Amino acid sequence: MVTKAAVFALATGCLLAVPALAQDPLMARAKEQFQPIPATPPALPGNAASPAKVELGKMLYFDPRLSASHVISCASCHNIGLGGADAEPTSIGHRWQHGGRNAPTVLNAVFNTAQFWDGRAKDLEEQAGGPMVNPVEMASPPTHVAEQLKDIPGYHAVFAKAFPGEADPVTLANTQKAIAVFEATLITPNAPFDRFLKGDANALSAEQKQGLALFMDKGCAACHNGINVGGGMYAPFGVVEKPGAEFLPPGDKGRFMVTKTPSDEYVFKVPTLRNIVLTAPYFHTGQAWDLRQAVAIMGASQLGIQLTADETDKITTFLGALTGEQPQVVYPILPPSGAGTPQPQP
Numbered sequence: 290m291v292t293k294a295a296v297f298a299l300a301t302g303c304l305l306a307v308p309a310l311a312q313d314p315l316m317a318r319a320k321e322q323f324q325p326i327p328a329t330p331p332a333l334p335g336n337a338a339s340p341a342k343v344e345l346g347k348m349l350y351f352d353p354r355l356s357a358s359h360v361i362s363c364a365s366c367h368n369i370g371l372g373g374a375d376a377e378p379t380s381i382g383h384r385w386q387h388g389g390r391n392a393p394t395v396l397n398a399v400f401n402t403a404q405f406w407d408g409r410a411k412d413l414e415e416q417a418g419g420p421m422v423n424p425v426e427m428a429s430p431p432t433h434v435a436e437q438l439k440d441i442p443g444y445h446a447v448f449a450k451a452f453p454g455e456a457d458p459v460t461l462a463n464t465q466k467a468i469a470v471f472e473a474t475l476i477t478p479n480a481p482f483d484r485f486l487k488g489d490a491n492a493l494s495a496e497q498k499q500g501l502a503l504f505m506d507k508g509c510a511a512c513h514n515g516i517n518v519g520g521g522m523y524a525p526f527g528v529v530e531k532p533g534a535e536f537l538p539p540g541d542k543g544r545f546m547v548t549k550t551p552s553d554e555y556v557f558k559v560p561t562l563r564n565i566v567l568t569a570p571y572f573h574t575g576q577a578w579d580l581r582q583a584v585a586i587m588g589a590s591q592l593g594i595q596l597t598a599d600e601t602d603k604i605t606t607f608l609g610a611l612t613g614e615q616p617q618v619v620y621p622i623l624p625p626s627g628a629g630t631p632q633p634q635p
């Protein structure tokens with residue numbers, strides 16, 4: 290039988306890869322449960338990308354004038370130099386207020402089946418509308434975002450280029466669309482684990498391979514699977530054993546707040562583990578600073594097992610192989626405010 294891998298190997302002329310692929314049972318098992326991050330951004334339904342739209346989205350992502358204070362941008366809490374997160378237990382927003390949850394990474398968020406810890410936004414476009422008007426995040430009144438952008442003279446031309454043919458392109462809806470298209474470019478391909486999934490048996494160290502085997506054998510991959518090693522389903526935090534109240538405070542019932550279904554109490558979106566070593570602290574509460582601790586808690590709370598120190602180390606080492614190439618983002622130059630631009634409301 291001619292396998293796909295063999296055809297690929299023949300097409301690329303690397304015949305030596307064939308026996309290695311056929312003989313590596315760990316790789317074969319991993320391929321059934323995980324997929325590599327693609328090299329290019331995925332297309333968003335109903336929101337075609339163009340270089341002009343990506344550029345506009347990047348400008349908006351970095352523009353603090355989307356916030357009432359003109360201090361907070363998307364990048365404040367999703368810092369691309371910090372793995373797309375903010376290294377805070379819970380984010381600091383408008384007037385130094387703390388939100389209730391840890392900021393998840395925006396890197397590879399495009400591959401999640403829904404956005405937010407409770408999945409309350411169906412995609413990046415819908416999600417982007419949330420923080421601008423959230424009183425503890427950017428705190429802009431809903432009608433203010435488009436007015437603000439309309440009154441920054443240089444933006445009109447950039448929106449017109451990104452949304453050609455539209456009579457009134459500077460809208461909140463287009464702001465969300467452009468940001469989503471930019472975020473879709475924030476993917477991190479070519480992690481050692483991706484290279485392994487694509488057939489390079491040497492991409493993982495021996496210890497990382499043992500960690501991967503444990504990750505699958507112990508049951509982590511039942512929830513953390515697919516392209517994002519997570520991001521594809523919901524699960525209770527505390528399937529077998531409730532974690533301590535610092536990690537799972539009774540006040541945040543997770544997905545229940547969206548669905549009002551009793552079985553969704555303390556259910557959260559299974560987070561991606563891509564680039565996880567870059568995004569401490571962990572959990573929706575941001576109360577675990579040590580990845581080993583987070584792994585051990587998962588063993589107890591989700592699987593009812595006490596991982597040994599050695600197993601915890603190996604799984605943690607494997608998680609290090611999920612760090613991909615970080616997006617190279619050239620910082621955008623933003624159009625200046627004019628005399629008629631609304632002033633900051635600190």
Ligand code: HEC
Binds near residue numbers: 363421
């Ligand atoms: C003040 C900090 C803060 C700002 C500013 C902020 N975010 Fe967030 N972001 C968060 C927090 C906290 C969450 C998780 C909230 C929740 O799940 O309830 C989040 C969630 C997200 C998610 C969902 C990721 C996932 O895996 O579920 C995306 C995408 C995102 N933000 C993008 C943005 C964009 C785009 C902007 C700018 C328009 C922005 N954020 C502004 C803190 C912030």
Ligand code: HEC
Binds near residue numbers: 507510525573588
């Ligand atoms: C039953 C599903 C399920 C299983 C099995 C599971 N997890 Fe999780 N995992 C989750 C959920 C849900 C969360 C989010 C918890 C929260 O609300 O903070 C999570 C969070 C995490 C986090 C923190 C991620 C972050 O960004 O804060 C890590 C690390 C993690 N899991 C690793 C593992 C490992 C390692 C295993 C196996 C020992 C495992 N998980 C097993 C569902 C699961």
